[in-house]
Amino acid sequence: MTPMLELEGVSRRFEKTFDAVEKLAFRLGADLRETCVNAVDTASFAVGRGEVVGLVGESGCGKSTLGRMVAGLLPVSDGTIRFEGVDVTDARNPQAREKRLRIQMIFQDPMSSLNPRMKVQNIIGEAAIYHGLTSRADMPAYVAGMMAKVGLDPSYAQRYPHQFSGGQRQRIGIARALAVQPDFLICDESIAALDVSIQAQVINLFQDLRRDLDLTYLFISHDLGVIEHIADRVVVMYLGRIVEIAPTDALFRGPRHPYTQALLDQVPRLGAGRQAFRTVKGEIPSPLNPPPGCHFNPRCPMAGPRCRAEVPRTITVDGHSTACHLHDGGTA
Amino acid sequence: MSVLDIRDLQTHFFTDDGVVKAVDGVSFSLDAGEVLGLVGESGSGKSVTGFSILRLVDPPGRVVGGEILFHGQDLAQLSNREMRSLRGNRIAMIFQDPMMTLNPVLRIETQMVEAVRAHERISHAAARDRAITTLAKVGIPSAAERLAAYPHQFSGGMRQRVAIAIALLNGPELIVADEPTTALDVTIQSQILAEVQELARETGTALIWITHDLAVVAGLADKISVMYAGRIVESGPTDQVLAAPQHPYTAGLLGSIPGHGRRGERLTQIPGMAPSMSRLPVGCAFAPRCDLASEICRSTAPMVTETGAGQGYRCHHPNAAQKVAT
DSSP: OOOSEEEEEEEEEEEEOOOHHHHHHHHTTOOOOOEEEEEEEEEEEEEOTTOEEEEEOOTTSSHHHHHHHHHTSSOOSEEEEEETTEEOSSTTSHHHHHHHTTEEEEOSOHHHHSOTTSOHHHHHHHHHHHTTSSOTTTHHHHHHHHHHHTTOOGGGTTSOGGGSOHHHHHHHHHHHHHTTOOSEEEEESTTTTSOHHHHHHHHHHHHHHHHHHTOEEEEEESOHHHHHHHOSEEEEEETTEEEEEEEHHHHHHOOOSHHHHHHHHTSOOTTSOSOOOOOOSSOOOOTTSOOSSSTTGGGOTTOOHHHHHSOOOOEEETTEEEOOGGGTTOOO | OOSEEEEEEEEEEEETTEEEEEEEEEEEEEOTTOEEEEEOOTTSSHHHHHHHHTTOOOTTEEEEEEEEEETTEEGGGSOHHHHHHHBTTTEEEEOSSHHHHSOTTSOHHHHHHHHHHTTSOOOHHHHHHHHHHHHHHTTOTTHHHHTTSOGGGSOHHHHHHHHHHHHHTTOOSEEEEESTTTTSOHHHHHHHHHHHHHHHHHHOOEEEEEESOHHHHHHHOSEEEEEETTEEEEEEEHHHHHHSOOSHHHHHHHHHOOOSSOTTSOOOOOOSOOOOTTSOOSSOTTGGGOTTOOHHHHHSOOOOEEEETTEEEOOSSOOHHHHHHO
8 A cells, every 4th residue: 555645765955055255255265165954864754544653853853844845845855755656746746736735734833824914714714715625705614614623713713813822823723724625734843832731732633633534644743742642653853864763652662773762761751750860962963064974973872883984774673663773783 | 947938929010901910929938959840831920930039020010919038038128239149149040041141242251250250259260260160060061162152152952051050150049940941952951950950969059940841840849839820729749749639720730741651542631721810710710721610619719728838739629630530
């Protein structure tokens, strides 16, 4: 069976090339270099229909960039993205555009993704009219249905975003995404900005929608608790590369990559009593100048000479993939 | 004697829409080396409580009642000059955003030396030495060289460490930390928590850790106070509060946290949202969101029921966890 979404060697580079002045300065011998960041480096994974895949990593690891590429908001530098077997990498292809409509994104900060001058009704209904899912005359009823679905009172349709609370605004963002009847939702830190009690309401809403509308999610978050709760499978990223992919239970029970192990070790947990907080040494290196070999090697307690020289391959055992030399013949 | 003893603190904001009782009758005390987790959602008054201790509440806000006793001395009675000699010296604050503490156009050295010499008559060289020692203590590598750097040359986690180092410079007896790790990644957060934990243990500094994250508090704090709508609704030793919450709000908050082996199940959610602080309901402020609310909750605000020293709750229907479960 073809998976719903398939990424094959997807990369994204951000390059800063010289402008005219810098070119001149460079010719005159200034110490300048063209810089290039590999925000996402050959990422490959698949998402099956009805699955919730969690994408975790620390800030700057490329998880949002990856999400934006899947959503079609950022062009891909290399590799292919297939949706239901159709290549959607190039958004200019009309067939790809049609498929892309079924992938929608929900953003972190609802206030910066909702137009403050538009009424909620138009925010939710605009795209649906454009794509012919409803007519201008039927739009109010269509929007009311969407609002009811996400737990908003349809009588608020004539209000502006600033008249809502944070949790309600996030529901508006969800209703807007649902209005074009997608099958696949990308949630990029969609609950990170919300208070704990509101967060729980929105997580429950995501779960209900998944069941009622048969949705598939790519759930991007730095919060491992949320990922453990909602995801079926987890993809862990570090400095632009995928280091581990595993079913949620397997990952939280037995993480294989030293980075995942360190990460899980450091999540503050309820019910663990007083904790001695343990630490991974050092910080994430600059993506401008990542360490050679395995990106995690300067911070890894198990690193050997091979880790500093050779980029690890991804090894898959029982549906649990790891990119680490420890699982591929040792680090020596 | 306690390092800090707050009794019935009231901080109100006098706005055009009426009086906002941001902090309304908060009491707690803290001994040397003790860590208090002050937990609440946005708008619960936890940060205003912290600002009130350092007398940093700006108009239209004002501390209108209660006592803040620091080693038995009421801070409200101090002159501005006396208060200034206390701030950054015996009482320090760490803010959520380190850029609020750091001046972007001054080198770290200038800022740290200034902070030392504002309170002590020592030479520049001695102050610089202390800055280096303190930076090393919070885990900044090659501290001596990094002194020459500007704040923007540090990463977010490093910047927060610098801010913490500045708070530690003069060996304060009390640190008020307002969501200092909320903006940081988990690995950086746990590094900072580890350092803070060690400090409280080694130097006997009392610490108020203001946060919305119960999981952080669970691992760090000796005792917890949970705030809702300007009041402490429950307080007590961390283990007891987390294991057997008395107030339905505490129980609800605990149930809202995802990821405790209840994968895929619905989270217990607290319905509705926090009330507007300028139009609080009569009676218990939590009543409109509470499953256990009855007539009395909607008419009379519950008083504190003490269950031990520094342990108690404000609820007409306590023992929430058990009742919700059955």
